[in-house]
Amino acid sequence: MMLKSFIQVHPDSHFPIQNLPYGVFKREPASQPRPGVAIGDYVLDLSLLASAALFDGPFLSNSDCFNQPNLNKFLELGRPAWTEARMTLQKLLSAEESILRDNASLKEKALMPMSQVQMLLPIAIGDYSDFFASKHHAYNCGVMFRGPENAINPNWFHIPIAYHGRASSIVISGTDVIRPRGQGHPAGNSLPYFGPSRKLDFELEMATVVGPGNDLGKPVDVNEAANHIFGLVLMNDWSARDIQAWEYVPLGPFLGKSFATTLSPWIVTLDALEQFALEAPQQNPTPLPYLAEKKSQNYDISLQASIIPAGQKDAHVITRSNFRHLYWTITQQLAHQTINGCNLRPGDLLGTGTISGPEPDSYGCLLELSWNGQKPLSLGGTSRTFLEDGDEVIFTGYCKGDGYNVGFGTCSGKILPSLP
C-alpha cells in the first residue's frame, strides 16, 4: 500500500511523503534560518522536531545539525544519518503515526504554510564546479562555433570536462539577476566594446550537493562516490554569451558566468530519487578505469524551462529535457573531480552542465534553441533570441511515480536592466 501522510498532499504536488527534500527557511525577516523539509504545501521545521527529541535514532539524537543556519553539518554526517532522518520523518508524517499527527500544539508550531516562509540558500558552498556532461549540448555548441566535422573536442570523450565556478554569486531561486556589463568582440579585427551583455542566456542544469568530503590527496573511488552525494537541485547557470565568447580562450569562462547562478531551494535526496534510476547512456570509448563504474546510472527527471516575457503574465514552455540525457554520470563527475587529490567539503556543488536532449525542442539554453540568435523563438505573441530585461526564467523538474511526483519545485529568476 502506498505510503500516505496525515497532511493532505495534492497528487500533482512535488512534495509528497515519498520525497521529503531539505531546505533552509526563515519564518520572518529577522528570524534565524533553520532547516526544514517540504511536505505538500507545508514546511516542517526540523529544529523544532529536534528540540522535541523526535529524532531519536543513534546518529541524530545527540546532534545539533538541525539547529544550524544551513545543512552543512547534516550533510557531513553522511548516509547513515540521512537514512535515519528519512525513516524518522516518514514515520512521523505518516497517516498511521500519532506522535505528530495528534500533537496539535507541535503541529501548529512546526508546520508552516510554504507560502509564508522565505527560502534561503540551503548550504554554505565552499567550492562550485560546473561540468559539461551532456553530449548533445557539447555537440551543438561545437557545431555552432567549429562546424560539424570537429564539433566535439577529442578530450570530451575521455574526461568529464569542467571548470571552477564562482561560489560567491550563487543565489536562491527568486533572486533578481542584474544584466551584466562586460566586453564583447564582434567578428574580425575590430576593437572590443563595453556595455550590457547583448546575449544573455540561461543554462538548464542540475547540481550535485556534496555530503561528506575527502582529505586532500585521497581521491574518492567512483564506486564509492554516491556515498559522498546528498542530493540534487535545479540550477540556472546564467551565461552572457558575448562576454564568454571573447574571454574564454585560453583559461575558460569567467565573467560570462560569475555574475549569478541560481539554485532551487529544495535538495531532493538520492534516497528519494533511487526508484527513478535508470541506466546511463553507453559510453564509447570505454572510460579509463578510474571512471569505470560497476553500476552507471542516471535518473528519469523531466525538466522544463519556461519564460514569462517582460510585461506579460503567462509562462511559455520553451524546452523540455531530461536528466537521463547526461553522458557522464554525477558519480563519474565526482570521482573525476577528486582523482588528482582535490578535496571536497560538505556543501560543495557540482553542476552537471546544460542538459540538452537530442531534439531541438529539448535543448537546454537559448544559444542552442535560437541557434546563436539565428532562429528567434516565438512566445506569447512576441519572440526571443536571448533574454530581454524583465524576462523571467522558470525551471521545474520532477520524477513521475505511481500516484505521486518526486519533484524539485521551481528555480526562477528575473532579469533587471544593467547599471547605467
Place this chain on the structure above:
Amino acid sequence: MMLKSFIQVHPDSHFPIQNLPYGVFKREPASQPRPGVAIGDYVLDLSLLASAALFDGPFLSNSDCFNQPNLNKFLELGRPAWTEARMTLQKLLSAEESILRDNASLKEKALMPMSQVQMLLPIAIGDYSDFFASKHHAYNCGVMFRGPENAINPNWFHIPIAYHGRASSIVISGTDVIRPRGQGHPAGNSLPYFGPSRKLDFELEMATVVGPGNDLGKPVDVNEAANHIFGLVLMNDWSARDIQAWEYVPLGPFLGKSFATTLSPWIVTLDALEQFALEAPQQNPTPLPYLAEKKSQNYDISLQASIIPAGQKDAHVITRSNFRHLYWTITQQLAHQTINGCNLRPGDLLGTGTISGPEPDSYGCLLELSWNGQKPLSLGGTSRTFLEDGDEVIFTGYCKGDGYNVGFGTCSGKILPSLP
C-alpha cells in the same frame, strides 16, 4: 630618523617594524589559532594586545577582530581600521615607547619566537581567482604552443584574463604536496594515459588578499579598488602541465591546478608596500575606460624561486623575477573581476598569474625555464626539466628599503610521490 623597535631586528630580516605583516598562528597543536604580526624573529599575539586594551583607537577598541581564528573579520573592517592597527602597533613596538617594552609579563606572553609557533592559513578563502597578468609569461607559453606569430591571443591585451581556481586545496607554506595523478595525452591520435603527472611544475606568483567586499551587482571602480585590497602574499600555483594540456580546451585549467596551491603565511599590507610603489608598464592598446586608472602602479618586489633537489641539502636559485613585471595591475584585476557585478567577500584571493620577467633567468615556472622540457636546468650536480619526488620548492620575496627589508618570508612545499 629611522623607526626602530625595542626588539632587535637583524638588518637582513624580512620583518622590521616598517613591515608588520599579519598571519595566524598556533602556540601548540591544541591551541586556538590567533592573529599575530611578525616582528624580527618573533610573533606578536594580537589577541593578547586586544585583551590588554592596547588597541585603543575608535575602530578597534570595541572589536573582537583579533579574537578570531582567521583575519577575515579584521579584513572586513577596511582601511581605517588597518591604518589604526598599523599606527598602534608601530607605536607599541617602537624603541621609544614604554607600554609594551617595559611590561615584562605581557612581553613574555605576547612575543613568541617564530620558530616555536605553527603558522596556519591566515584567511578563510571564499573564492580564489587566478589571473594571467605577466606578458612575458603569456608570450612564452604562446610561443611554445602556438609559435611566435600568434603567441598572445588578441583578447589578452584588452582583458586581465583569469580563471576561477579551487579554494579547498589552498594550503599553507610547508605543507607537502602529493604528486597528482590524472590523464595525459601524447601528441597525435593515441589514447590518453592515466598515472602520476610527468610534468609537475610550480608557478611563481603573488596573490591579492581582498578586504571589504562588494554587493552582488555593484562593481568596484578601478580607482577605488585599492581600498578593497588588504595586502599581498607569495603563492605557488602548482601545475601539472600534462594534465592541464589535455583537459583545458574549452573550459580552462581544472585538475591540472586544483590538487594544491601554496600560500606564504604573512600578509604584507599595501600600507607597508606603498613606499616601494612604481609606475606600472605602459599599456598599449589603451584599456577600456573601466580599466583606465588615474594612477597605475606596481611594487618593486624582488622574487626568487629555489629548489632543494631530492636527497640534497642546499637550495639552488633557479629564477629571479620581480612583481614590477606585471602588465595588468592588481587594481585592474580586482576591478575587472567585479565589472560584471560579481561580488567579492573579505578573504577572497586574486592570484597574479606566473610572474615572468623578460630574461630567461627571470621566467617564473619550469615550463618556461626548461622550455617545456627541452632545456634541462642543472642544479647541484643534477638536472631538472620538471619536479621530481622529494624536490622542495622555496619562494621568497622582499622590497629593499633604506637600511631594512620589507619581506614576505618564504613559501615552500615538498613533492611527495603519488599514491600507488
